[in-house]
Amino acid sequence: MVKALAVFLPLLGAFVNAWLPSKSPRASRFVSYVVLVAGLLASVVLSIRLDAWDLKNLSDSVILSTGVGAPPLSINLEITAGGILAAVAMYAATIFSLHRFARTTPKSQPLILALLTASLGLIYSTDIFNSFVFLEIGSISTIGLTAACKCGSRWEAAIKAALVSGLVTILYLLAVATLYRSTGMLTLEALGLLSGGSAILVSILLLTVIVTEIKAFPLAGWGLDFYQGASSVVAGLYSATWSLAVLLWAAKVLPLLPIGNPIIYAWIGAAGLVFSQLAGLRASSSGRIMGYSTSAYASLLLVAAGTTTGSFYTQTVIVLMVFSSLAKFSLFMLGNPEKSDKWSGFGTIIFLVPVLLLAGIPPLPVFWAKFAFLAHLASNFPVIFYTVLTGLMLEAVYLFRFWSQRSERTNETNPYKPSAVSAVLIILLAGIWITKLSWGALDFSGAIIASSALRNVFHSLFAIGTLLCLPGVFKRIGREKNYWFWLLISGAALTILPAAGNGITFYLLWEFSAFAAVIAVSKGVRASRGTFWFAVFASLSGYLLLAGILLSGGSFAIAGLPAVLLTLAALVKMGQFGTHLWNVKAYPAAPGTIPAFLSGTSSKASVLLLVAVALSSTGGSLPWGRVIAWIGALTALTGAVLAAMAPDYKKMLAHASVSQLGYILMGLGLASILGWTAAFYHTIHHLIFKMALFLGAAGVLYRTGTSEFNNLGGLVKKMPWTFAFTLISVISFASIPPLAGFGSKWLLYNGLVEQGWLPVMIVGMFASVVAFLYSFRLLHGVFLGQLSPRNAHAKEAPLPLLIPQAILAVAIMVLGFKPTLLLNFLVPAIDAIPGLSGLAPIIQGDMVLTTMGTWNAWMVGLMVMGIFGFAFVFYWISGHKPKYVGQLDIGFAGEIPPSADEIHYSNNFFRPYKRALAFLPNINAEKIFSGVNKTFGMLGDAVRALFTGDGRTYLAHSLLFLLLLFVFLNGGM
Amino acid sequence: MNAQSLFYWSLAVTALGLVLIGLWGVLTRKNILRIALAFTLADTGVNLILVWSGFLPGRSAPIVDSSVSSMVDPLPQALVLTSIVIGVAVAALFVVVGVLAARKSGSADVRRMKELKW
């Protein structure tokens, strides 16, 4: 009885509703709610009875038999565990969308309920003609709803859906007739009895119908137009019910088609995925983007049908399709393509969850399915794996662009949309639930970095880095939103990261941290472009990481392709050589202390990854260490030059950060003990000084509201402490001896010379000299020179920002004067790694010795401080006291300077340098990436030229697809 | 191939011909109402094929009053019954939507319903 209730209650509701609306829309809505809630309850009861919620045996089913007798005479509905999960989602989505329909088209209730009935029937149906009936109910309800809900292009959307539905009817009925005439049965199993010509005919007919209905690539045109044209509420309901049902039905039918080798599905799917996502890059309307995303998932379904079987197939398909549909539902409920809706920060986040889900970011449910699925592909179908991964990456790009463009309208009132919020909550809950189910796959033993000392270094780095960013989180300016939560999440994930014991754990924590950081960045003012670039590159590195992990079977082992992919992932995350674009875009956009976190702490995750790769591939040496060292060196150089030219404080720091990370790469690439010591030393040192610098920048930004050099300057009087800490950091990263930075350079150069990598070293040295240019620019542009009257009100940075800087500055001093404190710990730990070449530095008291050089930081420190102190004290106590004169009181040819702004030299600061560089071709990353973008755009344009917007063309596509299939199958069989 | 067989297969070819003409109309006509007509035509053809799939020359309707062996297959007829009604329903809706879409775009020409593109 419960079975019947779960399936047919909406139908009864629809009939009852047909009688009610004209009298009282309230009553009809009430009836709908009652019916839907009852149906939902029945479904939940059934799902519990089927034990569906642990996702193990999703093919388990109960039979709801109808009519008289048993199949093939009568029709059975097979309520599978997977189906019932989908049904729960459908019920939920329908319930949540009702109120929006009630507001716009109150009389549409029967159609909604009919659509739900059709969806339920379709996923349960086991009879091929019965499926047809449900297909038709669905099509008609969809067309009706589309035409009835007020929206600009509804007629066109409806007409296209109707055209396709007409063609599908004809093809489907042809298939039914052929099937019946050949086998005398209409159950789905009968498909297996077909043979010869009729098998081919039925297969190509049904396959065409399926590909058309699920909107997979070559036949997706009508779906795109439909999603674009239909009103958002209809499209949302459609994607959560009907579209989902069709997908699941296709998943049921596809393996049964007598088509020989099902790998053809996978090829159609994989190729379609790439092509449609290429076209998707060019989509601008949000509805259309959802259409492309649907197409992507349809293609994924095809791939899954072609490459997997059994319960794994069911599980993959159910999780992928159900949650992507829910995500689309909530996006549609939020993102009305017609009205430019207004969002608050809250809305932005709510909006992000579905996007993340569609992009397959952990721990949202789709991630788990995608991960297992891709792992399967990687080990069995490598070519398809790459194709699919490419497609998914492209999808991520436009999804994030979509999100950033939507969230650009961040402001004002009432983002609260119960339907979407509820769906998002459901997704999140489901994420928690599925994560709990998959918890066993995680491993926190720290196996990927065998050395516990190094692990502890990273643990403490991440923890300390995060903690130091925390005090300042409430010092936000203007319209920056609260980001502390995401900072905390990201930091927590990072802190656990070194403990990851296998690939999936590592990937999970990595993505977790990355996307929590993406959200945090999005809290900034006008952060959308920065966030977009960050998200794109984060997901690029995520996908590379994923590919590497999957190809190496979950570990980080062995050289060759996986290791290269993993290395690339780390390089992208570091922003090395070309990919620095995201650093430069994201840091200036990010609010408050987030840049400090990203640059200081988060970037060390990629160091961790490199270390892990090196340790598990050859016990210490990275694949192509020389190449990596070169990448590091060249990045260090170009980063430094770009930093010197940067017009913005934070942008400069971003370039500088990329440049400094290059040294770590040089050290790691060396694969010698000295190199690794240098790399670790610099990792720690980079964290310290870069955080201090960015926290200082946060303070400056907080007090002045700007980070452009043109508007800054002269702040030393207003913010002496910030200046002092920044000065210490700058001296340190310019590697001027008494402070910490020199140590890393010294170790690195010794290592490089020891291995004979002199050219790398020369480039590195040059980069460190160029670093002076920007280090001075940084201090002068912000703190020295003339104080603009604009910033006359500025005060010392608030304590929450200042105290962490003080701690870091002290750390720099301590590390600078007594580097042996750290080296005594690092050197033995690194010495213990088996695969590293070269000799360890010898530490005698304060003296560090290598084969060629010596360094006694303590003595140098004493000397510098002694002499400086002597000169200082001597000048302080002897002679007359200098008189302080104001900033405009300068020797200006007898004139009075017109204004502070006019005589503050900061624009185009290193012009001579730029002129000297003029002989170089003017290449920059932005141009390259816009070139890439353009190329992809052209490809996308070429692909989407297929979708002419003419309904009949889409029909022709379907028929041509059918013919091609025929040719292919006849040729192939 | 005897006469009965010829009759049997010519029925099929006729039905298929209807379907093909319908499809051709769908692909080539511009007027939305003609497309609707073409669909109806193809639909009719498909229905005929359905009936044909259970048809045996020389047998009677499946109403039990004489011997079992001389009946045609009842199932396709049942299917066709359903299919016809569905066809009617779809056609009814198609025409309504088509007419309204034509009113919206000012012409019944499907080529002008290309607002949704890219």
Added chain:
Amino acid sequence: MSNIISIVVTIAASLIWGLLLGGISRTVTARIHGRMGPRVTQNFIDVWKLFRKKTSIHHGGMFWMAPMFRITGAICVLLMVPIVIGNSVTWNMSFAGDVFLLIYIMFFGCLGMALGAGNSGHPYAVIAVSRGLAQMSSYELSFSIAVVAIAVGLHTFRIEGIVAAQQAGISSWNIFRFPFASAGALLAFLPMQMAYPFGIVLAPQEIPIGPPTEYSSRFLSLMFSGRALFGVAKLVLFVSLLFGGASSWLSLFVKTFLLYMYPVVVSSVFPRFRTEQSIRFLWFVPTTLALVDLVRVML
């Protein structure tokens, strides 16, 4: 204790020698111009006068500290180089570091100076710093390549080691063993001494005297001393690196004097490069020269 005395003596002697060299160079330049020129002791007089001026101004803390930075950097470089071979007391602090430390500690003073100039709020000072840093980053390239080539060629980064390797007669001097690297380093020596044609930094005609344009009185005096000390430190360093070091005080004075005259003479006969010309020259000519030896060393 002897060490501390040596340090004090070294500083004092270098200061005197540096100022004297400055005076001599002014006289030499004047003679080249056909003038009498000032007294040889003119620089002492100037420094003393400046030190004894009755008032001075400052523009802030960094302005205040810049001359101290400057002189600290100079003295540190000085103390890091062994002065006289065979007399290890005069090696001062050179045990504490190697050529890398030297290369980097040379920036200490420059950065301090640049910051002081920045803090003075004078646009011309900052323009000069911009030019100076741009030029410095260029000559440091060839200089460090040369140093690395020499150090790697001699298998040590320690200055003592480098000096010790040159004790087998004149032919063992690095200027002969590494002629290209030495040429590169000597070309880099010109901009290091701000000699023409690389004198864009202190362009008195367009940007009054460059970075120290706001400095006066005691600060300027300290700065002058710092520059003199730094000059001597660089001379000693170059002598140690290229010219076999100094086996006695006398040979130190002779060698540094001769070396000092080289930029002075070059300077008085050349016009000035524009910044970008100078940068490009330094990038291409001395760097290429130094690279030749580096490649030789690598092979």
Added chain:
Amino acid sequence: MYCNQRPEKPGNKIEVFEKITNMARANSLWVTAYGTGCGAIELRPLHTSRFDMERFGIAMRPTPRQADVLIISGYLATKTLKRVIRVYEQIQDPKYIVALGSCTINGGMYFDSYNTLNVLDKYLPVDVYVMGCMPRPEAIIDGFSLLMRKIKDGRAQGWKHYKENLDYYRENQKKIITDWDLPDYNW
């Protein structure tokens, strides 16, 4: 923006090394390179090998901050006075003014001009006047040697006088400069 302290009155501290220092001062006269009037052209030959003022330790400094001597080279227009005051006050103590030509003494040929100052002493404390219209380089060198003698003897106290009588000088200056927009004190 500007210094707003009144200049401290120079105290009567007993200065050690004062005599030696005065010698040094006399032999290291750094001149602000600021030509205020037509006489500036006569300064240029001083650099040349014929006159070579560097042999006296006299050097040109491009910025008043580092200079000791301000040369008022000839007539001083009312407009220029503003700049001259500023340059002078930016020179650090002890500082000296050498005034060239008749114009600075009594106005010379511009005695009745509407825009030339007649008696420079009313506005700035002049240590040495050099006569002539214009004085030749030899005369200027003579003036400088007079100044050097005065300094050696500790008699070149114009800067002290200026500080002690600042109000008097300001009053006179403000009479000429009607649109006084200088900071009152700048050092």
Added chain:
Amino acid sequence: MIRTIVGLIIVLALSVVVISSVPDYSLPSGLQGVGQDYTERGVNDTGSVNLVTAVVVAYRGLDTLGEVVVLFSASTAVVLVLTLVPMGANPTPSSSIVAFTSGVLPGSIVLFGIYIITHGHLSPGGGFPGGAVVASAFLLVMLGSNKIPGKSKLLASIESLAGVTFGLLGFWGMMMFGQFLNNMVLPAGSPGKLFSAGIIPLISLVIGAKVASELSGVFSSYRKAGGDE
């Protein structure tokens, strides 16, 4: 022109596809698969003499329910869409012949329709044809009348009631036999009698009512919308 040619090519290719996949051109020897089973067991299982009705209503009752829903959705959609759009208000007055005929004929048409519906399990016919016939009577009335008919409350009630009854009948079978739309909740009776064949007559009636009301609804909506503008 290109479109025409491409269309032709596609269509011809399609015909080749279909024809080439026919295995042989012989006559089927007899009924196969479920067709045979229906003819053998139909009367026993359902008590309906008309096997088509047996299949439609009993064996594949779910299809029929679905079909009813299709019709229902279509009519709801049409009504909904047409009421949302402002339409012409003046239907052309019908000619006197139509007006006269529409006053005379509907009664007998309805009667005929009801006959077809109620004898669905005995003779050719059933809910769909009968419902359509009844609807044609309404159409005639509508054509004859000059008024614009609203969607009457009666029609809506019939439509809704019939649908609900159909569903409830299904649930009844579910309750009694655990099989949705089971035919045997009512006694099968003796084949050939009017009151036989379980719930088949009842469902036929429901379907007839439903079809008649839905079609009438669609007609009336059309009529409303179809006037001159």
